[in-house]
Amino acid sequence: MKAKPWILGCLILSTLILQIHTQQRRVFHHPQRGMRHQQLQIANFKTSPPEQGPSYARSHILVKFNSMVSGQSIHDTMDAYDIPDYRYIPVVDLYRVDLPVGTSVEEMIQVWRQNAWVEEARPDFTARIAVTPNDEFFDRQYALSNSGQQIPVPGSPTGKASADISATTAWEESKGNENVIIAVIDTGVDLNHIDLKNKIVSPGRDFVNDDFDATDDNGHGTFVAAIAAAETDNREGVAGVAWDCRILPVKTMDEEGDGFYSDVIDGIIWAVDNGAHVINLSLGGGEPDTALEQALQYAVEKGAVVVAASGNDSGAGVLYPAKYDRWALAVAATDFNDLRPEWSNFGPEVDVAAPGEFIISAVPTWFFGPGSIPYGIGGGTSYSTPHVAGMAALIISHKPWLLGIDTSSVPWIPNPTLASAGVQDIMKIIRFTSEDVNASDHPGQDEFIGYGRINMATALVPIQIK
Amino acid sequence: MQRRKAVSLWLFFCLTGLVSAQSQDSSGWMQDLAVKAKAGFEYFGRTISWADADETAQLSALLFTFRPSLIVSNRVSLGAVVGYGLSDFDTITFRELPLSIELETGKIGGWLIGGELEAALWETGDFEIGVRGGYVFYKGKEDRYDIPGLAVTADVATVPQWQRIRAGLQVTYIPYAYFYPFVRISYDHLWGRFEVQQTIRDLSGSQDVDITGRGKIHVGMGLSYEPIDRFTFEGGLHVIPHSDKVDLGVSVGLSYLF
Numbered sequence: 001m002k003a004k005p006w007i008l009g010c011l012i013l014s015t016l017i018l019q020i021h022t023q024q025r026r027v028f029h030h031p032q033r034g035m036r037h038q039q040l041q042i043a044n045f046k047t048s049p050p051e052q053g054p055s056y057a058r059s060h061i062l063v064k065f066n067s068m069v070s071g072q073s074i075h076d077t078m079d080a081y082d083i084p085d086y087r088y089i090p091v092v093d094l095y096r097v098d099l100p101v102g103t104s105v106e107e108m109i110q111v112w113r114q115n116a117w118v119e120e121a122r123p124d125f126t127a128r129i130a131v132t133p134n135d136e137f138f139d140r141q142y143a144l145s146n147s148g149q150q151i152p153v154p155g156s157p158t159g160k161a162s163a164d165i166s167a168t169t170a171w172e173e174s175k176g177n178e179n180v181i182i183a184v185i186d187t188g189v190d191l192n193h194i195d196l197k198n199k200i201v202s203p204g205r206d207f208v209n210d211d212f213d214a215t216d217d218n219g220h221g222t223f224v225a226a227i228a229a230a231e232t233d234n235r236e237g238v239a240g241v242a243w244d245c246r247i248l249p250v251k252t253m254d255e256e257g258d259g260f261y262s263d264v265i266d267g268i269i270w271a272v273d274n275g276a277h278v279i280n281l282s283l284g285g286g287e288p289d290t291a292l293e294q295a296l297q298y299a300v301e302k303g304a305v306v307v308a309a310s311g312n313d314s315g316a317g318v319l320y321p322a323k324y325d326r327w328a329l330a331v332a333a334t335d336f337n338d339l340r341p342e343w344s345n346f347g348p349e350v351d352v353a354a355p356g357e358f359i360i361s362a363v364p365t366w367f368f369g370p371g372s373i374p375y376g377i378g379g380g381t382s383y384s385t386p387h388v389a390g391m392a393a394l395i396i397s398h399k400p401w402l403l404g405i406d407t408s409s410v411p412w413i414p415n416p417t418l419a420s421a422g423v424q425d426i427m428k429i430i431r432f433t434s435e436d437v438n439a440s441d442h443p444g445q446d447e448f449i450g451y452g453r454i455n456m457a458t459a460l461v462p463i464q465i466k
Numbered sequence: 467m468q469r470r471k472a473v474s475l476w477l478f479f480c481l482t483g484l485v486s487a488q489s490q491d492s493s494g495w496m497q498d499l500a501v502k503a504k505a506g507f508e509y510f511g512r513t514i515s516w517a518d519a520d521e522t523a524q525l526s527a528l529l530f531t532f533r534p535s536l537i538v539s540n541r542v543s544l545g546a547v548v549g550y551g552l553s554d555f556d557t558i559t560f561r562e563l564p565l566s567i568e569l570e571t572g573k574i575g576g577w578l579i580g581g582e583l584e585a586a587l588w589e590t591g592d593f594e595i596g597v598r599g600g601y602v603f604y605k606g607k608e609d610r611y612d613i614p615g616l617a618v619t620a621d622v623a624t625v626p627q628w629q630r631i632r633a634g635l636q637v638t639y640i641p642y643a644y645f646y647p648f649v650r651i652s653y654d655h656l657w658g659r660f661e662v663q664q665t666i667r668d669l670s671g672s673q674d675v676d677i678t679g680r681g682k683i684h685v686g687m688g689l690s691y692e693p694i695d696r697f698t699f700e701g702g703l704h705v706i707p708h709s710d711k712v713d714l715g716v717s718v719g720l721s722y723l724f
């Protein structure tokens with residue numbers, strides 16, 4: 001009997017991942033963890049062991065000038081310091097400054113901080129994704145509809161009926177609207193994937209390679225995008241949460257799943273300025289960053305709902321940007337039994353949870369090799385997050401008046417005076433309609449799953465009151 | 467526009483009635499006055515629609531009324547309506563709240579106030595032809611309902627109201643001594659508003675739903691019975707046909723002429 005392509009693909013993938021993690025074993029917190037945990041780990045957005053401190057770029061730093069300094073003065077200063085190249089990040093008023101040859105990050109930060117015109121100089125911290133995709137189809141998407149079916153992974157566990165986000169019930173009320181756009185800020189998206197190509201607004205923006213083609217060279221972004229808004233009801237692959245909504249790909253993470261805060265900041269701003277109503281951030285870092293927070297604030301004030309992953313480090317502490325509670329929904333994970341996997345980060349900033357264990361979604365067509373089906377199974381809060389992003393997109397589609405959108409004109413633009421309050425209302429709707437699935441141990445809002453596992457039907461379908 | 471037409475029609479009939487009374491007894495109709503008091507109840511069902519007539523429900527109302535009236539020259543009656551009503555709006559869906567709700571209202575108590583005018587215009591053989599008009603305003607009490615199934619406590623507060631105006635003709639068969647069967651045909655317009663205020667912790671929203679009664683033509687028949695002097699018993703049935711169905715109503719009342 002010939003081995004099924006997906007089984008072979010899993011074996012190949014497992015081998016590859018083991019090799020990658022082996023190479024990087026020196027940079028993980030806990031190198032003694034089993035392979036499965038390594039595969040699921042979001043890698044804490046660090047590429048160095050904890051004793052070496054946070055990870056950051058070695059080729060450039062971030063500099064913020066005093067607001068009174070003129071552009072010409074800034075340019076002259078760059079020349080004086082022999083800066084080979086620099087880039088301005090708008091809204092947050094930050095410069096990404098390349099290091100002169102032969103200098104280190106620490107040296108240049110010291111130099112810049114001594115300049116009276118400089119308000120702040122700091123490293124550009126790194127962010128990272130690390131999840132394992134696999135392949136399956138809608139009847140195996142327990143996250144959307146859990147009938148207690150078998151989960152197609154070794155051991156064939158069965159799920160708990162109704163441990164899902166009630167998507168099928170919600171879809172009866174709303175399947176979304178093509179004018180609502182979800183920005184997937186990630187490793188990019190396979191623009192030609194059969195389950196995504198008709199849902200993509202444009203080739204997007206690539207801040208890693210500085211072009212306008214956000215093609216995925218890692219796989220993570222494609223997986224995330226399909227969860228949020230894969231083409232649905234097309235007899236192919238998987239169903240997306242936001243059935244009719246569309247995807248705007250923004251590449252800020254490289255083929256290894258690494259990226260810089262500055263690119264993420266740029267990506268958020270660019271996505272908002274190009275019509276995104278929802279920002280999906282299935283990524284995170286361990287360090288705070290005021291510019292990152294400013295970018296989130298910018299998004300909210302423009303009427304975009306920000307959804308971010310809490311992290312997969314099995315410990316206390318929500319990662320950034322999810323930790324910026326005021327501006328983002330922090331998403332933890334649940335499994336097919338509505339239980340929180342031990343690897344899902346927790347903390348007071350966790351808002352809600354969504355299924356993130358053994359999730360079926362799309363991968364790039366090249367991922368498992370020629371002739372393979374482009375779908376896989378993976379886990380992580382990276383994959384919980386797009387469930388919530390899709391839900392936010394459905395709410396906006398169904399109740400555009402929350403953002404003051406005039407639906408008679410296209411594109412749909414939030415009303416500036418209502419946008420920020422509207423985003424906060426949508427965040428509250430998502431929180432308050434969640435199911436407290438761990439009430440027996442932690443009744444009410446808690447640091448593990450926040451208000452609970454999201455429930456799209458409660459948020460969208462008229463609640464019966466007698 | 468509908469309401470203006472209804473009110474205009476009602477005023478027209480009031481004027482017609484008053485003019486008719488004066489023409490019948492030009493020598494001193496103001497001196498021929500009497501007072502009548504009537505207690506009664508009315509039940510009606512009315513199909514209501516809202517949201518650009520895409521959705522409908524069945525309004526059921528039970529009205530307990532007291533109607534004092536002034537009778538002029540035994541031909542014109544001008545009266546007030548006060549009372550208490552129980553209105554059941556069936557199920558109304560509100561989708562312009564932060565969380566959409568489908569509300570089964572149940573019976574909501576409230577107060578009634580209004581006025582009415584009747585006038586006999588002329589007699590032709592065995593029939594008396596007259597005009598009738600009436601206006602009723604109902605305001606329900608505020609009710610609160612908990613919203614179930616949320617991660618936080620939440621409720622909705624509702625305040626319903628409706629108004630009805632009728633104006634039309636009545637033909638009474640008068641040869642009998644104590645029994646006076648009649649038929650009526652009237653313009654009948656019902657409209658109202660259902661106000662909802664939703665509170666979910668620090669998230670709130672409100673929606674007002676304007677409702678309109680289907681059908682505008684009221685066709686009724688009934689009987690007045692005067693068993694003894696000064697007392698009159700009246701009962702009647704009515705129908706309001708429209709494209710979906712026929713709405714029904716019934717009313718009974720007992721009056722005493724002072």
